[in-house]
Amino acid sequence: MGTNEDTADARTALLVRDAMDRATAELPALMDLAGPARAQGRRRKARVRVAVGAGVLAVATLGAVTASMLPGSGRQAPVEVVVAAPPSSSAPPQPLHIEPTPGESSMADLPAAERARQVNFQDQAVDVLQSLLPPTVGTVQRTDLRVNFYRATKDGTAFPLIFSVRPSGEKPQPCQEIRGRVCAKATLPGGIEAHASTIPTGTVTETEVSFRYGTCNVRLSVFPDEAANASAPVTPAQLLDVVKAPAFLDLVKAAEAQPMEQEQRSIPGG
Template sequence: MLLRHAMGAASAGLPPLPDLSGPARAEGRRRAGRRRLALGAAALAVAAAGAAGTRLLPEGSAAPAVVPAATAPAAPVGPVHIEPAPGEETMADLPDDERSRREVFQNEAVGVLQELLPQGTGTVRRTDLNVSRYQVERGDRVFVLILSVRPSTRSVAIPSCAGAKGGTCVTATLLDGVKARATTEPVGSGGVTATRATFAYGRSEVTLSLSPDESAGVSAPVTNEQLLTVASDPAFHELLRYADERPMEPLATSVGGG
């Protein structure tokens, strides 16, 4: 069950969040029969719509089970358009087959995130800027959501709350012993906060974050614990596994000895 503690209830001085892997695995077995990541099936739908040549799975791989129509969350049709900065590349600049592959991934991510985020968070939508950017809409409030699975050749330290700057910080053990950290930190000078979870998965660095609606003065509508609960779910890990094995983002490299 998703946690619904008040924002900021945890602090850096509190004990680490309990191991989430056991409850998440049990829930995953219950859910597995009705919801599996349908990237292969979705690719066929994209091809039927005119994006011929899209291939999400390697030759000879078995496609995941199809998501039953009755359990697939509804979402607005089409992406949110984000105007790029001068010189910034967008998904529209990609070859057709690669753009279609990323759009299929985004659609699957939207379904998983919509299911796993706390009820009342808002409607999750993908954007056309890049594969890692989404947004959550709740009435006239808009929150930027980032799901980044970035390949990396550098060693990623096990996250801890040591050195966290302000706000609150908690750590947790996710599936398969993955260590994660989540922080809620002030943004700008308007008294609002963003929530961000980071961890290593396979050969990638993962970020799952939700930013505030600064113009409305509203903080990100999730807590550290809620974000870590999303990150611990088996369906979310299927997304990570696909993106880790078939990267869609630039390689992360060390900068300035970091």
């Protein structure tokens, strides 16, 4: 004995067949045409049968789905599936243009391959810094002046930012709490000691962290917006958290392996 579902399917099939037969029966009889004309007539009739069948099948399917949602139908209600729209692709962020001073070079003066390498590093650095710096710093943007020069902007206030991985034969000097400077330090992975500080500059302050990695001195500095009389919106402890992060240290490792800055040399008597 068939189930209710089999009976419903059989009724649907009969409904489709009957609708197609009634629709095609209303077409005018085909004349005794020869060749392409006869074939065209057959195709016309077939198209009508397919179109009517598809319409009836859609109505029957809608009825079946509606019935399955009614109480006592014995069928499970369909699950709504929401397909998310694909994310829109955005163009890479444009650098902040800074006009070099007379006699000063910029990234535009580099060979094309080296400029592309440095731009690629800057783009990676922007992503890492944006994800690690506190929201108070704002939006981080690279510049086209030097590979180590960036800017962060928050509510119209601009904070210059230096991220430098520079080869040097000398280690950076540890922080000393003199002239209003406030120091903090932390141990990074691998036993590296990092020193951070706030540095007074008039009525505002700069925040900086530095450490030695391999053959390079690493420095991350957030400067104040002196025109707006706004200090760097980040604390030494927050910068120490940034430089501890694996993503930041991966950037440092890459820049130390293939330096992009000229070696720092001390000036005798300077």
